[in-house]
Amino acid sequence: MSNEELLRHHGLRTTALRLDLLRLLQASDRALTHQEFEGGLKVEADRVSIFRSLNAFVEAGVAHRVLDGRGTSCFARCGTDCGHGHHNDTHAHFRCNTCGHVYCMDPIELPGVALPRGFKLAKSYLELDGTCKGCR
Template identity: 60%
Template sequence: MTVTELLRSKGFRITALRTELLTLLQRSDRALTQAEVEQQLRVDVDRATVFRALNAFEEAGLAHRVLDGSGTSCFAACAGDCDEGHHKDAHAHFHCRKCGSVFCLPSVELPKVKVPRGFRMEQSQLELQGTCKACT
């Protein structure tokens, strides 16, 4: 599916920003913060606009959100089969301590865990920290 088709299939309108934004996320091999997104976008947009677009993408299942080590949100395009509000990207994320980048590791699967009696688990994330390929 093209970016345009993807956007349309979720009921979004086709605007310069949203097209560029989704393309950018798809082409990146790592998750980007909003600040990074703003720098890399060719179009000149307001922070609030990017903010709302990213949130809309997440809710629609076009992108998923990861918290980097310091608590800032990073976004990456979803593999493809995510639904509204339900992300099935069951993979780990790697945070580089040197450059701060967040990588998606589709090869690392999430473990099945048992939570204590009374708790009901709905989702899980596996976060790894270390040094990335480029920084080694």
């Protein structure tokens, strides 16, 4: 599926900015921060528009948001089974303590956890850190 089709398929308009953002998303093997998007764009775009497009991606199921362990949002492409309002991002995220980059891992099974009385579990997320292959 082309990026134009991808956007259309998720109910988003195809604009130069969004195609450019998708290009960056697809070219990267890891989650990117807003800053990295801004620095890598070929088109000129306002910070605010980038934020809004990335938020639109998340809402539409085109990308998912990951926190980088210091509170900054990173974005990575979703699998084909994500759609408007629902994400199937049941994979772990690995953050490198040296370069700070965040990588999506393969999907895994998470263990059940006993919660205190009254707590209702919705989702579990496994976050990993260590050293990535580029930083060893």
